[in-house]
Structures are given as C-alpha cells and as structure tokens.
Amino acid sequence: MPVHFKQVAIIGVGLIGGSLGMILRRKALADHVVGIGRRVENLKTAVALGAIDRYVADPQEGVREADLVVLATPVDTYERHLQEWAHCLAPGSIVSDVGSVKGALVERAEAAMPAAVHFVGAHPIAGKEKTGVAAGTDQLFKGARCILTPTKRTNSTALERVKQLWEEAGSIILTMDPHLHDQILGAVSHLPHVAAFALMNALSELRDQALPSLDLAGHSGGGLRDTTRIAASSPEMWRDIFLWNRENVVAYIDRYTRALEELRQLIKTGDAAGIEKALERAKGEREKLASSTVRRS
Known part of the structure; x- marks a missing residue:
C-alpha cells in the first residue's frame, strides 16, 4: 500500500517543492497539501497548476496540522524556519528537506526537533536551469537518484515513510552518511x-x-x-x-x-x-x- 499523509506542508513551492506537491496530489499520497512561501503570485500559480491545495502566509498555521513538512527553500534558511515553527509540530510528525548540502545542516535540524518529532534528510538529484513552480512537473524525479542521509538519531519508521514517498515519485533511493x-x-x-x-x-x-x-x-x-x-x-x-x-x-x-x-x-x-x-x-x-x-x- 502506498505511503499516505494526512497533511503535507511544503515550505518553498518552487521547482522541486512544486513538483513534489504535484506528485502528492495526483497520486493521492496526501489528503491535503499546503504551500508556504514568500511570493503570493508564485503560490497562486502553484494552486492553479495543482501543486498545492491552498497556501498560507503564516508558517506556524501551515505546519500545525501537518504530519510531514518538507523544507524546499535555500539551505541557509533552514535554521531560521525551524526556530520559527518547529515548536508547533505534533508528536510523530516528520520534517524532511530537498537540499543539496547535508552534513552539519542535518545535525542542526535534528537538534532543533521537539520531542517525538523526526527529521529525515533527503536530496533528490533532479532539477532544471529554470526555477519556480511553473517549471514543475510530476515527472521530474522519475529515474533520478534521491539520497537519504540518516544518522544514529533517525527514526526508522520516519525514514521508511520518506523512502516510500520518493519511491512513489519514481526516484532511485540511496542512503549515505550526511558528511x-x-x-x-x-x-x-x-x-x-x-x-x-x-x-x-x-x-x-x-x-x-x-x-x-x-x-x-x-x-x-x-x-x-x-x-x-x-x-x-x-x-x-x-x-x-x-x-x-x-x-x-x-x-x-x-x-x-x-x-x-x-x-x-x-x-x-x-x-x-x-x-x-x-x-x-x-x-x-x-x-x-x-x-x-x-x-x-
């Protein structure tokens, strides 16, 4: 049975985040997909293209009911985002990302997680020169590698759910130490x-x-x-x-x-x-x- 989430919040609905949202919605892997970002026009485009169901301006509102939060913003913003809304996450929820750097970022993200909230580092190696949700496609990750970067602190159930999500996206999964x-x-x-x-x-x-x-x-x-x-x-x-x-x-x-x-x-x-x-x-x-x-x- 495919992995399923009640609500997924995508922070940064660009090429990668938007493409993942399209897959979540078109394959019915989530009941609801919420977009969170800086540019309202881009978020409106994301709704029109079917990448998200709706968007919110307040990240705390967007993540509060989510059982999966995906960070798809520039990696330097991760800590700021987590400081702003991690305390709103419900026990058992998962935070993941799509960043091209792991190492210390994974360690810091793990340290920022509240009790019983799990972080799983992920890096889908797919993209285009064009950015923005308008360039997104539900075929973006098909046949592409996705590297998961678990540590000793990674929850095995959370890791398996993230793995299944990227397999549903069509990715070839590898696991690797973050550094x-x-x-x-x-x-x-x-x-x-x-x-x-x-x-x-x-x-x-x-x-x-x-x-x-x-x-x-x-x-x-x-x-x-x-x-x-x-x-x-x-x-x-x-x-x-x-x-x-x-x-x-x-x-x-x-x-x-x-x-x-x-x-x-x-x-x-x-x-x-x-x-x-x-x-x-x-x-x-x-x-x-x-x-x-x-x-x-």
Whole structure:
C-alpha cells in the first residue's frame, strides 16, 4: 500500500517543492497539501497548476496540522524556519528537506526537533536551469537518484515513510552518511557549478575588457552552451550550497586549479605529447562517465 499523509506542508513551492506537491496530489499520497512561501503570485500559480491545495502566509498555521513538512527553500534558511515553527509540530510528525548540502545542516535540524518529532534528510538529484513552480512537473524525479542521509538519531519508521514517498515519485533511493554526501556531491555537482559560473564570468570579462565586439551568443557553438548550461541555475541557491559545503568546495577548487595550471604549462611550453596525454586521460574519464550514465538509465 502506498505511503499516505494526512497533511503535507511544503515550505518553498518552487521547482522541486512544486513538483513534489504535484506528485502528492495526483497520486493521492496526501489528503491535503499546503504551500508556504514568500511570493503570493508564485503560490497562486502553484494552486492553479495543482501543486498545492491552498497556501498560507503564516508558517506556524501551515505546519500545525501537518504530519510531514518538507523544507524546499535555500539551505541557509533552514535554521531560521525551524526556530520559527518547529515548536508547533505534533508528536510523530516528520520534517524532511530537498537540499543539496547535508552534513552539519542535518545535525542542526535534528537538534532543533521537539520531542517525538523526526527529521529525515533527503536530496533528490533532479532539477532544471529554470526555477519556480511553473517549471514543475510530476515527472521530474522519475529515474533520478534521491539520497537519504540518516544518522544514529533517525527514526526508522520516519525514514521508511520518506523512502516510500520518493519511491512513489519514481526516484532511485540511496542512503549515505550526511558528511560523505557532502564530500561526494561537492566533487560531482558543486565543483562543476563553480567551474561553469567562473567560466561565464571569465568570458564576460574578456568581452568587456579585451574584445568588446565579442558576441557570446552569436559566435558560440554547442560546446559553450553544454559546458555552461548549469551557470543559469539559481544564484541564491548556489550561494548557500557553496557556503555550507565550503570546506569541500574550496579543496576541490584547489585541485581543479592545479589541473588547469598543469594544462596551461603544457600549452605554454608547446608540449604536444603532454597535451595529448592529458586530453586522452580526460576523454577516457568522460567516456566512463557516459557509459555509467547509460547503464543506470
């Protein structure tokens, strides 16, 4: 029998929160879905698109009757939200999230839970460059991985209910220590976003300072668009991810910088054999990545 909730409160009805709301309502996994957010127009759109049943301005009102609360706001807001309404939660209720950083955030969220209220960290690895509930879809999580990050304090029943929810959404479930999650995602997700943002800024400076006539859009091919696609992601969200996972992100930037410098030196010295060797290594790693992606799909 599918998991079922009486009332789910979604804090932050954007792409991820809105898509989850659509699934909850269309698969009848909840009797009632309440949206809580900053922008009334976005919440009205969420109602019109069927992502939520209704919305409220007061978070305490929205979570009071909920047996599941999903934090789908920028990760830096979690503590503020929990301080504002965690005391309103009923015993047995569950708080979960969809954030791209876990580690210390999971520990702090657990510490903020009232007695008999359970926190389960979750990270659905799905998204688009477009944000907002208007970009949402009930197919967003189908075939995507969702990482659950239980700790010694995690209630087993709450963990199973959250697991079943994401399975109903079509996700492939993995479990992982919260700090290991941040190490791995820092390398495979956070560093690529750093690189894409930095590359766009470097090209912008090149255009403004050295080549004012450079038309990035008009002269670029698929390579630039593919390489920098994720630079169109939410600056607010990624600011918080970088800051909350800064230790890992900075260490990986240092390694990336060294790789750039190694390639720079090979090019500067005209080392054709060295350049080819470095590129062949990169090509081989990229082919392994592509092959792994095909097998998982």
